[in-house]
Amino acid sequence: MNDIAIELKGIDKRFGLVHANKDINMRVRKGTIHGIIGENGAGKSTLMSILYGFYQADAGDIFVDGKKIVIRDPNAAIAAGIGMVHQHFMLVENFTVLENIMLGAEESQVLNAGIAKARDELRRLEHEYELEVDPDAVIEELPVGLQQRVEILKALYRGADILILDEPTGVLTPAEADHLFRILEQLKSQGKTILLITHKLREIMAVTDEVSVMRRGEMVATRTTAETSVGELAELMVGRHVLLQVDKGPATPGEVLLSVENLSVRDRRGVEMVKNVSFDLRAGEIVGIAGVAGNGQSELLQAISGIRRAVSGKVLLQGEPIHVTGTADPSELRHRGLAHVPEDRQQMGLVLKFDESENSILGYHDDPKYLNGVFLNIDAIRKDATDKIDKYDIRPPNPRLKTANFSGGNQQKIVLAREMERDPAVLVIGQPTRGVDVGAIEFIHKRIIEMRDAGKAVLLVSVELDEIRSLSDRVLVMFDGRIVGERAPDAGEGELGLLMAGVEDSKEAAQ
Amino acid sequence: MSVPYAKLPAWVDYGLIPLINLIVAFLVAGLVVLAVGESPLRAASLLIEGAFGYGEGIGFTLYYATNFIFTGLAVAVAFHCGLFNIGGEGQAYVAGLGVALPCLWLDQFAPWYIVFPAAILGAAMVGGFWAMIPGWLQAKRGSHVVITTIMFNFIASSLMVYVLVDVLKPAGSMAPQTRAFAEGGQLPRLDWLLASVGLDIGGAPFNMSFLLALVAAFVVWVVIWRTKLGYEIRTMGHSPTAAAYAGIRQSRIIVITMIMSGALAGMMALNPIMGDQHRMQLDFVAGAGFVGIAVALMGRSHPVGIIPAAILFGMLYQGGAEISFEMPQISRDMITIIQGLVILFAGALENMFRPAITAFFATLGGAGSDKPLPAAE
Numbered sequence: 033m034n035d036i037a038i039e040l041k042g043i044d045k046r047f048g049l050v051h052a053n054k055d056i057n058m059r060v061r062k063g064t065i066h067g068i069i070g071e072n073g074a075g076k077s078t079l080m081s082i083l084y085g086f087y088q089a090d091a092g093d094i095f096v097d098g099k100k101i102v103i104r105d106p107n108a109a110i111a112a113g114i115g116m117v118h119q120h121f122m123l124v125e126n127f128t129v130l131e132n133i134m135l136g137a138e139e140s141q142v143l144n145a146g147i148a149k150a151r152d153e154l155r156r157l158e159h160e161y162e163l164e165v166d167p168d169a170v171i172e173e174l175p176v177g178l179q180q181r182v183e184i185l186k187a188l189y190r191g192a193d194i195l196i197l198d199e200p201t202g203v204l205t206p207a208e209a210d211h212l213f214r215i216l217e218q219l220k221s222q223g224k225t226i227l228l229i230t231h232k233l234r235e236i237m238a239v240t241d242e243v244s245v246m247r248r249g250e251m252v253a254t255r256t257t258a259e260t261s262v263g264e265l266a267e268l269m270v271g272r273h274v275l276l277q278v279d280k281g282p283a284t285p286g287e288v289l290l291s292v293e294n295l296s297v298r299d300r301r302g303v304e305m306v307k308n309v310s311f312d313l314r315a316g317e318i319v320g321i322a323g324v325a326g327n328g329q330s331e332l333l334q335a336i337s338g339i340r341r342a343v344s345g346k347v348l349l350q351g352e353p354i355h356v357t358g359t360a361d362p363s364e365l366r367h368r369g370l371a372h373v374p375e376d377r378q379q380m381g382l383v384l385k386f387d388e389s390e391n392s393i394l395g396y397h398d399d400p401k402y403l404n405g406v407f408l409n410i411d412a413i414r415k416d417a418t419d420k421i422d423k424y425d426i427r428p429p430n431p432r433l434k435t436a437n438f439s440g441g442n443q444q445k446i447v448l449a450r451e452m453e454r455d456p457a458v459l460v461i462g463q464p465t466r467g468v469d470v471g472a473i474e475f476i477h478k479r480i481i482e483m484r485d486a487g488k489a490v491l492l493v494s495v496e497l498d499e500i501r502s503l504s505d506r507v508l509v510m511f512d513g514r515i516v517g518e519r520a521p522d523a524g525e526g527e528l529g530l531l532m533a534g535v536e537d538s539k540e541a542a543q
Numbered sequence: 544m545s546v547p548y549a550k551l552p553a554w555v556d557y558g559l560i561p562l563i564n565l566i567v568a569f570l571v572a573g574l575v576v577l578a579v580g581e582s583p584l585r586a587a588s589l590l591i592e593g594a595f596g597y598g599e600g601i602g603f604t605l606y607y608a609t610n611f612i613f614t615g616l617a618v619a620v621a622f623h624c625g626l627f628n629i630g631g632e633g634q635a636y637v638a639g640l641g642v643a644l645p646c647l648w649l650d651q652f653a654p655w656y657i658v659f660p661a662a663i664l665g666a667a668m669v670g671g672f673w674a675m676i677p678g679w680l681q682a683k684r685g686s687h688v689v690i691t692t693i694m695f696n697f698i699a700s701s702l703m704v705y706v707l708v709d710v711l712k713p714a715g716s717m718a719p720q721t722r723a724f725a726e727g728g729q730l731p732r733l734d735w736l737l738a739s740v741g742l743d744i745g746g747a748p749f750n751m752s753f754l755l756a757l758v759a760a761f762v763v764w765v766v767i768w769r770t771k772l773g774y775e776i777r778t779m780g781h782s783p784t785a786a787a788y789a790g791i792r793q794s795r796i797i798v799i800t801m802i803m804s805g806a807l808a809g810m811m812a813l814n815p816i817m818g819d820q821h822r823m824q825l826d827f828v829a830g831a832g833f834v835g836i837a838v839a840l841m842g843r844s845h846p847v848g849i850i851p852a853a854i855l856f857g858m859l860y861q862g863g864a865e866i867s868f869e870m871p872q873i874s875r876d877m878i879t880i881i882q883g884l885v886i887l888f889a890g891a892l893e894n895m896f897r898p899a900i901t902a903f904f905a906t907l908g909g910a911g912s913d914k915p916l917p918a919a920e
Contacts, residue, residue: 339787380784382785383778394778408771410769
């Protein structure tokens with residue numbers, strides 16, 4: 033009993049209609065490093081947020097050291113000895129290390145006494161855990177690896193015996209990550225319990241003692257790391273779904289319509305998310321990009337469609353260059369025959385407060401057929417929307433209804449109708465069926481294949497591996513910003529899963 | 544679904560809720576009146592009587608409302624783009640130059656219908672320019688318009704003191720104001736408009752600017768809901784990510800919207816300068832820029848809502864003056880408190896009663912509220 037640091041029983045959490053955590057049971061042994069893996073959206077972060085008091089579970093109990101506790105807010109979590117190192121650091125950028133560590137634990141209104149005490153305590157912690165940081169350095173001047181160390185020190189300073197690290201290596205260089213793992217080992221040897229959340233299998237294998245796998249809100253398995261393999265974990269993580277049946281004939285690839293050469297893209301934080309990616313996309317084929325979410329697919333899509341500026345590289349659309357590192361702009365690309373169904377339809381693909389017909393022209397609103405000079409031609413827009421509603425069976429068939437009132441599947445059809453009916457040469461689609469009901473999935477898949485058969489080039493990005501496999505003619509696997517392999521769509525799930533997890537030489541490993 | 548207050552019938556959303564907010568504001572104001580030992584009922588009847596009870600009162604009410612229509616529209620246009628233009632006050636103030644200078648140049652030899660278009664253009668250009676700078680700073684440098692427009696209010700205030708005292712004040716005059724305009728710089732009153740319904744506006748400065756305000760309201764409606772530019776502005780306002788996806792050039796839209804907003808605020812200057820005083824005085828804006836924020840909030844940023852909201856505030860100004868005249872206990876400052884309460888409840892606390900009302904309509908069971916729109920799965 034006493035060697036269990038944390039036990040979760042029947043934790044359940046819904047956000048509206050999303051069931052983020054379904055009846056989760058988990059035990060974490062004291063003095064171990066326990067990994068939690070799963071794809072983005074599997075519910076890992078929700079579970080940890082419940083443990084740290086950001087959210088309240090709808091049902092279920094939390095036991096710490098065998099005692100049932102209620103964690104209403106982070107203060108309660110801290111009092112129970114739980115500390116958290118967030119994926120995005122919660123540090124005051126223009127404070128010093130010492131000030132950040134004291135923040136919220138000042139103990140009195142006058143700081144002087146507290147500062148001296150904190151400095152001593154910090155020195156002790158640094159020695160004990162080999163976590164050297166200059167206490168007077170200003171946070172914004174420290175590299176991210178050291179900022180993370182400050183986060184860890186902050187938790188330890190508050191007396192944490194259990195540390196939760198949420199995707200800690202996302203912002204670290206490989207060397208910094210190795211250093212972090214040494215620190216974690218050190219903490220473990222001092223008797224701390226560590227929960228490591230990640231979607232990177234290699235990290236799990238490298239440092240954890242036990243690992244729990246989450247998939248679609250459920251805890252699907254817990255394994256002793258020494259007794260499992262990367263292959264097994266990859267399979268558990270991605271899951272074996274029923275392969276959706278899609279009727280499609282063989283592809284007849286034609287000329288290259290989209291050519292990507294050595295493309296590199298950084299995200300908003302300046303982290304390089306797409307690294308030197310090259311591939312060709314031909315008329316009459318669907319190329320699928322498989323990968324665990326967060327490995328650069330989003331940034332790749334955004335760069336190709338002109339939303340995000342690339343750092344370097346070339347993209348040719350129908351043989352003509354797109355100025356991806358400079359002036360490329362989405363409306364120009366639309367005119368040149370590139371249509372884009374974005375991954376995030378609610379934020380990007382649609383304006384939820386607009387009515388259906390207004391969304392059916394988003395991005396094409398400068399087309400003369402929707403305009404009378406500078407005025408919108410409302411009749412033409414509604415007529416056009418009504419035609420699309422009929423053709424794509426969008427329900428309810430009302431072009432004046434607010435878009436937020438359509439279901440996810442029908443919202444997606446609004447976007448697809450808009451982009452596909454423009455008869456583009458190249459169609460770029462991100463997550464075509466995320467949050468879409470089964471009936472609409474089939475419809476959407478059919479449309480995508482019709483586009484291919486009509487001689488369009490389709491680039492498909494999806495985190496649903498079975499979707500990639502059933503639709504694509506070629507599969508490119510993206511990991512850590514790179515295309516790590518190309519496979520036929522009938523390649524084994526295990527093989528693709530390993531590639532997606534960043535395990536090189538997956539052919540041998542799978543055998 | 545995460546849209547919290549989604550399905551209220553429109554008449555509740557645009558009629559009932561503002562009305563309830565208003566009633567609560569007046570009830571609280573009544574307590575204030577009671578606290579100084581006067582009768583709230585008498586104050587209320589004085590307020591309404593003063594604002595609507597006779598021709599001159601109505602004339603004044605509509606004169607004030609004209610100011611608030613312009614400034615309310617200015618704030619509303621910026622709202623549609625997701626911008627909060629707090630600088631209507633300064634934009635209108637500086638735009639006084641755009642009105643006064645054409646008047647000073649032309650009033651001796653041109654009739655009002657020549658001077659008026661020149662003044663409209665001048666007001667819009669100067670007001671637009673004053674708002675363009677914060678807009679440009681927001682678009683290109685990320686300086687928040689809330690901060691910069693407030694700062695520009697102060698700059699405007701100092702600038703206008705300098706201009707009025709050191710440049711435009713006639714030699715030998717003691718008052719910080721321009722010379723009085725000749726007939727060409729005076730807008731005709733709309734006495735005939737109220738006379739047509741049998742009212743005599745007396746000395747009220749109800750003038751042509753009111754008609755211009757109505758035209759401006761219509762133009763704003765057309766631009767926002769019926770043009771490509773308005774479509775782009777609304778896309779930006781609702782979802783900057785979607786605007787980026789659509790290829791809408793965000794900095795261009797921000798600058799254009801701020802120019803439009805400033806131009807509307809600027810046109811407010813026509814009303815007091817050409818329509819009433821026939822000269823430009825110090826502080827002629829008198830808070831109308833700030834009232835515009837409340838008007839836009841209360842009018843839901845829609846011209847059809849802004850006009851009645853502006854008339855409501857016109858009523859508070861005019862009727863309030865009447866109360867302080869009749870009830871010595873109630874000073875001019877008390878009226879400001881009452882106006883503040885209306886702003887508080889109708890603007891800042893506009894959503895206070897909404898959850899309760901939504902719940903109430905939900906219990907009515909399907910009365911328009913729970914109609915099963917096939918919502919998100």
